[in-house]
Amino acid sequence: MLRINSVRKLYKDLEVIRNVSFDVSDGEFLSLLGPSGCGKSTLLMMVTGLIEVSGGQISINGEAVSGPRREVGVVFQQPVLLPWRTVLDNVLFPIELLNLSRAQYKDRAMELLSMAKIDDFAHHLPRQLSGGMRQRASICRALIHDPSILLMDEPFSALDAITRDEMGVELLRIWQANRKTVIFVTHSIREAAFLSDRVLVMGRRPATIVDEVAIDLPRPRQIAMMEDEGFNRYVRRLRKAIEASHAS
Amino acid sequence: MQAKLRSILVDLAWPVLITIAMLASWEIAVRVLGIRSIILPPPSEVFEAIIARRELLLTHLWPSLYLTVLGFALSVVGGVLVAILITYSTIVRKGFYPVIVVSQVIPKISIAPLFIVWFGTGTMSSLLLAVLIAFFPMTINAAMGFQTIDEDIHRMARTFMGSRWQIFWKIRMPNALPYIFGGMKISITLAIIGVIVSEFVASQEGIGYLIKLAGGLLDTPLMMAAITMLSISGLALYGLIVIAEEHAVYWQAPSDIGAGGGG
Numbered sequence: 001m002l003r004i005n006s007v008r009k010l011y012k013d014l015e016v017i018r019n020v021s022f023d024v025s026d027g028e029f030l031s032l033l034g035p036s037g038c039g040k041s042t043l044l045m046m047v048t049g050l051i052e053v054s055g056g057q058i059s060i061n062g063e064a065v066s067g068p069r070r071e072v073g074v075v076f077q078q079p080v081l082l083p084w085r086t087v088l089d090n091v092l093f094p095i096e097l098l099n100l101s102r103a104q105y106k107d108r109a110m111e112l113l114s115m116a117k118i119d120d121f122a123h124h125l126p127r128q129l130s131g132g133m134r135q136r137a138s139i140c141r142a143l144i145h146d147p148s149i150l151l152m153d154e155p156f157s158a159l160d161a162i163t164r165d166e167m168g169v170e171l172l173r174i175w176q177a178n179r180k181t182v183i184f185v186t187h188s189i190r191e192a193a194f195l196s197d198r199v200l201v202m203g204r205r206p207a208t209i210v211d212e213v214a215i216d217l218p219r220p221r222q223i224a225m226m227e228d229e230g231f232n233r234y235v236r237r238l239r240k241a242i243e244a245s246h247a248s
Numbered sequence: 249m250q251a252k253l254r255s256i257l258v259d260l261a262w263p264v265l266i267t268i269a270m271l272a273s274w275e276i277a278v279r280v281l282g283i284r285s286i287i288l289p290p291p292s293e294v295f296e297a298i299i300a301r302r303e304l305l306l307t308h309l310w311p312s313l314y315l316t317v318l319g320f321a322l323s324v325v326g327g328v329l330v331a332i333l334i335t336y337s338t339i340v341r342k343g344f345y346p347v348i349v350v351s352q353v354i355p356k357i358s359i360a361p362l363f364i365v366w367f368g369t370g371t372m373s374s375l376l377l378a379v380l381i382a383f384f385p386m387t388i389n390a391a392m393g394f395q396t397i398d399e400d401i402h403r404m405a406r407t408f409m410g411s412r413w414q415i416f417w418k419i420r421m422p423n424a425l426p427y428i429f430g431g432m433k434i435s436i437t438l439a440i441i442g443v444i445v446s447e448f449v450a451s452q453e454g455i456g457y458l459i460k461l462a463g464g465l466l467d468t469p470l471m472m473a474a475i476t477m478l479s480i481s482g483l484a485l486y487g488l489i490v491i492a493e494e495h496a497v498y499w500q501a502p503s504d505i506g507a508g509g510g511g
């Protein structure tokens with residue numbers, strides 16, 4: 001279990017996050033939904049241990065986070081692939097950094113790539129791939145060392161709307177097969193509602209959690225579901241929560 | 249492969265044609281205007297001189313090339329090492345780096361006579377002058393390459409628990425390669441200049457010495473033959489670096505720079 005307990009963050013005098021607390025249970029898909037600049041990335045980076053908290057604690061399975069950890073995989077807003085490595089070598093990059101055997105993980109890398117439908121491009125360089133394919137490769141990279149927690153910071157925001165929906169479906173397929181704990185940052189209301197078990201709505205800076213919405217929709221979820229009244233009820237509910245936080 | 253060879257040949261066609269045209273007009277102009285070869289020998293005469301005096305030319309070309317390559321190699325190795333220091337040591341970066349950059353305004357060729365006072369006439373002075381002027385562009389370029397790594401890439405490597413050592417070898421080094429090759433292309437040209445200039449002022453051998461000597465003897469065809477040999481060697485060295493670069497920096501998209509249309 002991942003626990004965020006009364007976390008605060010100050011950049012010099014600028015208070016970015018004020019007293020945020022929530023738990024994420026194992027295997028849960030949680031989204032953080034909030035306006036631009038409210039501190040979502042900052043919160044996520046604190047979970048990775050790259051940024052220190054100014055107050056409160058973050059703990060994983062009871063252990064305080066004080067630096068990057070093996071059981072965490074991260075997908076960034078941009079794919080951030082190394083241009084001089086093939087897709088396969090990019091996916092194996094965390095394995096090298098962890099001083100694990102590349103040979104041992106190669107099959108797993110190919111499996112992940114075929115799950116993400118880019119195995120044909122395993123030996124291509126990133127510049128030969130489309131933006132969506134690169135982001136899929138970066139998801140494979142985040143999963144290669146089998147982390148139990150996957151942190152995703154607006155991973156699809158650079159993609160067009162159609163690719164974005166497709167990527168969401170694929171992400172759910174991969175998640176269903178692996179059952180990681182996921183924290184997914186987005187400012188798309190529909191995306192949050194479509195993907196998550198639970199959505200936390202964050203208010204303007206200094207960020208607090210203004211609302212929490214459990215999404216009780218059946219899985220596996222299909223794109224067609226976005227037409228359903230049940231889905232749209234959640235969308236309206238989330239939109240209201242965001243608007244309320246702006247008004248205050 | 250065949251297509252690549254074809255495109256190289258097509259790219260070469262125009263420059264080669266233009267060079268031939270220029271040489272031809274030079275030849276014709278010299279003959280028609282009756283210019284004496286002491287002033288400007290026609291290309292045919294320069295070519296004859298190269299053939300006839302190839303032994304003399306080669307005896308003087310080798311030491312110059314040797315010093316150039318040695319000076320260049322020292323500059324590259326030294327430049328990369330100093331660049332690593334600049335990248336990792338705050339004192340070097342904050343203290344020495346600005347001094348290095350500012351010292352670039354000194355016209356280093358003007359130091360040549362001073363080197364002769366210190367190190368005498370001969371290979372040592374030539375080598376040191378070559379290193380002196382080839383070293384700094386190399387250092388500055390490499391330092392830039394090691395330091396301008398993408399912030400996102402750095403963060404990514406750290407979240408996956410990369411150590412400083414791993415980040416150096418797996419990220420900074422490949423990132424710096426294009427910059428290092430850029431520096432090498434500047435350095436090789438400067439190393440040649442350094443060697444030739446010091447041979448002008450103080451040496452009993454080398455192609456620079458031969459050029460000066462031929463000038464004194466008013467043997468213009470020999471002088472131009474020496475210059476031609478030097479240019480061809482310089483071009484060859486530069487070409488080797490470009491070929492090495494294409495293999496080492498394989499990931500960069502082949503770009504076709506230029507505003508012109510066509511093709």
Ligand SMILES: Nc1ncnc2c1ncn2[C@@H]1O[C@H](COP(=O)(O)OP(=O)(O)OP(=O)(O)O)[C@@H](O)[C@H]1O
Nearest residue numbers: 011014016035036037038039040041042043187205
């Ligand atoms: N290193 C830093 N130093 C000072 N202020 C910072 C720093 N990083 C972020 N901030 C500030 O913290 C606030 C939150 O930034 P953050 O990147 O976490 O927002 P975000 O919610 O991820 O926004 P977006 O949706 O646009 O990505 C911003 O107002 C930003 O100016």
Ligand SMILES: [Mg+2]
Nearest residue numbers: 040041042153
């Ligand atoms: Mg952000």
